[in-house]
Amino acid sequence: MYRYLIFYKPYGVLTQFTDNTPTEQKRSTLKDYIPVPSVYPVGRLDWDSEGLLLLTNDGQMQHRLSNPRFGHPRTYWVQVERIPDEEALRHLREGVVIQDYRTRKALVQLLPDEPQLPPRDPPIRFRKNVPTAWVEMTLTEGRNRQVRRMTAAVGFPTLRLVRVAIAHLSLVGLEPGQWRDLTSIELELLKNLCQTDASRIQ
Template identity: 45%
Template sequence: MKLILLNKPFNVMCQFSPHPTRETLADYIDIPNTYPAGRLDADSEGLILLTDDGKLQNRISHPDHKQAKTYLVQVEGTATSEKLKNLSEPLNLGDFVTQACIAKHIHPPNWIWERHPPIRDRANIPTSWLCIILSEGKNRQVRRMTAAVGLPTLRLIRSGIGGFSLESHPLMPGEWQEVDLPAT
């Protein structure tokens, strides 16, 4: 049984099958019968876990198991205490209400890489960095949450899943590492 940590680069599709215009996971990792446990949108970066074991894949990605996922989010605007409070509480996004989560303002992380291409830069509009930790992960949820409180996402990096993080397993975009499975 394998567990692989991959730092998915920006604009890479979270799939192994070919894509007509973008790179996929197959451009970075060539281990037969290995599949992602969860997804990241093409315009998001960061940690994905891959495994060759279906039960482990389910344990990592299924919402019933409530794996905490940590996101570092650069947003447009100033993250006021009111906006952070709104992000932390259940938030009605129209088609669903989010669960409560942790949302806090952080200093720009000094260990992350430059993004290519860089985010758009507007001299008159400040940006803020947030750390958002949630145990659900609906389609484009973090982006929708930040937009709903008036802080559009400029850059989204998943830095952790459960007990694994890019801070403790430093990987540059496109790099991967096989790790030992945690004792169960």
């Protein structure tokens, strides 16, 4: 039987069920929160990032959603150092060069107010004399540490990163560390998204 669930990953949790790092102090993993056997995360969320993670034991759906060719949207709230100007936002929207590639076009806007999020543990480190701002970014690709590299490339380093949505799935109703199964409507929409993405690239 296939399972599909979403999880609000806290800061400092690895997006895997075991920590194979050869260190004395083991880090928290998904196993500390999710007692469901044989499900695996779709894509990744960095250890120092927070937010929405989709897990399933449906291998075909996992492949469809993980493959960068399919390009489903992922939305992030990003706290950055200093306040980005319109030129920086335009570069993020149009694509910036990080490492050896240019990012795809993205939806990017400056949030007028700080979003209502649970406090991070531990709190971010920031300089008292340097303002911060929140930016909403919706990407259709998920390369390694992409959001952090994008904001750094335009001169506004990321301080806190929270993924708030994957397509139509969102964090609403979940607190850090909580998970739940998808509703039948959410699952139907997700399957439709996979079918649409597949037909678009054929």
